[in-house]
Amino acid sequence: MNKNKTILLVEDERIAFNTILETLEFFGYQCYGVETLKEALEIIKKVPFDLILADYMLPDGTCFELLNAVKKFRFNLPFVVITAAENQKIIHEAMQKGASDFLKKPFNLKNLPVIIERNFERLRIEQKRNSPQKATVLFKTIKALIAALEAKDPYTSGHSLRVARHARMMALALDLSEEEQFTLELAAILHDIGKIGMPDHILNKASHLHELEYRIAKEHPVVGSNIVGKIDELKEVAAIIRHHHERFDGKGYP
Template identity: 40%
Template sequence: MSRKKTILVIEDDIQYGELLKDALVHFGYDVMLAYSATGGMDIIRQEKLDLIISDINMPGINGFQLAERLLKMFLDIPLILITGLDDLKLIKRALAVGVSDYLVKPIKLDELPVVLEKGFERRRLESKKLQDNKAEILLKALKALMRALDAKDHYTCGHSQRVAALAMLMAEVLGLDAEQKYTLHLGAY
């Protein structure tokens, strides 16, 4: 059973914050609520969050400044900014600082789950891309190391590559899945 996704709502309007919280709880999310960006940052540092919804116009730190701080902290938490102003310049600025989405108040609560799921999916795809990049770098480093070892001894030159190729042929015959093939390929080097 998967855990409920946890969402932080940062909204200085207490009534609107409570309304959002109640709607999100109704949709099955765990929700934390902060009434300022500073309070939100405290929660961000302490809790494992899946998504943040923040008002733009708040006293002190605004939603744009919050987005910039999250980027500096290297947090890949999707951030959705909300505001009462339907202004194209604000939308462009929000997307430029890397937010997942931008919503104009009053939010259509029945459409909220779709927007949230889009944010979760974007995060999942970005994480997968990062993981794939790390795996590719690891494989390249491993191959370079094996070429260096093979080059030291002419007798074993190319041996690691031949073993890896044979291992992949056996994996194909055995019908292994992609992850098992990848693990076998790494081990063959």
């Protein structure tokens, strides 16, 4: 059993709250407990939980609102819905919305770690099964994006590779982690991808850009960020792309 997992319990019923939290802590999990939807929506922004265990009916709404919010940034985070009764409609809806499991009250507390662990195990199996295939698809997608930009503007692709080389050197000098280095280098390669959306006569204009042309040219960080941001695994890369023309003196864009 993995004891280094962090679990969020969202439960407004005092007795259930205390007993579930005590049980989870007894089995060695790191636990946070909140009683309302509002508190849950706040804490998920601050703590990278490994699993959420949430009662369906909360004082200020249902846990589906929390489930929707979680799925936007951690689509595979295990989410267990606690229901007060055997309500097939709620269970069905929970599964449709992406809940990984459900727990019917009253339940035997001894079963709690089994339910928690089966969700972690399912995630491990899923990640193992999907990762090589996903990585290949992701790599091919990135190559396709770079090829599309090269076809449109050969100058930019050479420029992007030079920027990537500098980014790699800076990342090494700053002693960034391997993952951060990879993210930064990828962002550097793709930083001008938004130029795909720029009209050719503006992209290739040798002389000074007029005000309107310049305004259109300045949209490329946002366009690029929107393109790359469609890929869940590249959300951080998309954020870097969006801000690559910002300046410390505030005179950059967007």
